[in-house]
Amino acid sequence: MPMNLPSRIARKFDDEIRFFKRWMDRPRNVGAIMPTSGVAARSMTSVINPASGLPVLELGPGTGVITRAILARGIAPGNLVSVEFSPEFYSRLKLDFSGVRFILGDAFDLDRTLGEFGRTQFDSVISGIPLLNFGVSERVALIEDLLDRVPPGRPVMQFSYGPTSPVPPRSGSFDVIHHDFVIRNVPPARLWLYRRNG
Numbered sequence: 001m002p003m004n005l006p007s008r009i010a011r012k013f014d015d016e017i018r019f020f021k022r023w024m025d026r027p028r029n030v031g032a033i034m035p036t037s038g039v040a041a042r043s044m045t046s047v048i049n050p051a052s053g054l055p056v057l058e059l060g061p062g063t064g065v066i067t068r069a070i071l072a073r074g075i076a077p078g079n080l081v082s083v084e085f086s087p088e089f090y091s092r093l094k095l096d097f098s099g100v101r102f103i104l105g106d107a108f109d110l111d112r113t114l115g116e117f118g119r120t121q122f123d124s125v126i127s128g129i130p131l132l133n134f135g136v137s138e139r140v141a142l143i144e145d146l147l148d149r150v151p152p153g154r155p156v157m158q159f160s161y162g163p164t165s166p167v168p169p170r171s172g173s174f175d176v177i178h179h180d181f182v183i184r185n186v187p188p189a190r191l192w193l194y195r196r197n198g
Contacts, residue, residue, distance in 0.1 A: 035062055036128060036159060037185040041069035044126055044191055047155045047179070050074035054123035057149065058082040059107045064093055066128055067100065081117050083107050108134075108142055110149075122149050125156040131166040139167045143194050147174055156194040165192045 036044075044066060048056055056075050061067045061082045070080055077099030083106075084090040090104045105113030107129055114120070125146045131139045146156045157179065160166045165176045177193040 036065045036189070037182065038065060038069070039184040040159065040180075040182040040189050040191065041066045042072075043180045043182060044157050044159060045069040045073045047157055047193065048073045048075060048124050048126070049154075052123040054121060054151075055079040055081055055117075057122040057125045057146075058127075059125065060084065060128035060130075061093055061102075062086075062089055062128060064096055066126055067093065067097055070126060071097070071100075081114070081120070081122070083110070083113055108138060110145055120149070121151060122154075124150055124154050127156065127158045129158075131158060131160060132162050136168070140170055143167045143174065144170075147194060147196050152196050154195060158192045158194065160190050160192060161187055162190070167192070167194060
C-alpha cells in the first residue's frame with residue numbers, strides 16, 4: 001500500500017535531519033548537507049537492467065533514497081548488495097529495508113568488504129560515494145575495480161557535485177559519459193557513467 005503524503009513528508013524530513021547530523025560529524029565521508037533527491041535517484045537507477053538477473057551493487061546508500069529507487073526499478077531486495085561506511089546509517093538501513101544485503105564496510109577495499117560477494121558479477125554499480133573528497137588515484141582505482149565487477153559494456157553510475165567528471169578518462173581503459181544534470185537536487189548534481197566497451 002503506497003505511503004500517504006504526511007508519512008512521506010515525515011520520512012523525508014527525518015532522512016534530512018539524520019543526513020545533516022552525519023554531515024556535521026564527518027563531512028568528508030558524507031559530502032553533502034542533504035540526501036540525494038528522488039529525481040536524481042530515479043535517473044541514476046534508470047541504467048539498471050532488471051532482466052539481466054544479476055544483482056546490483058550500491059555504494060554509499062546513506063539514508064536509502066537511492067536504495068528505494070533501485071528496488072522500485074524492479075530489483076528484488078535479495079538481489080541488491082549495498083555497502084555503507086557509516087555505522088549509524090547502516091543500522092537504520094537494516095531496519096528500513098528488509099531483505100537487502102547491507103554490508104558495513106569500506107568501498108575502497110571491496111575485496112575485503114564484499115566477503116562472500118567478492119567474486120560476484122553485478123549488472124551495474126550505483127554509487128553515491130562523495131568521490132571528490134578523495135584523491136584522484138583513489139578515485140581511478142575504485143572505478144577500475146568496479147568495472148572489473150560488471151560485464152563489459154555495463155555501467156558504473158556516479159553521483160557528483162563537481163562540474164566535471166570526478167574520475168578522468170584513463171588511457172582508453174574506460175569511457176566517461178555525462179548522463180544527467182539534475183537541477184532538482186540540493187545542490188544541483190551531475191551524474192556520470194563509466195564503462196568499458198565489450
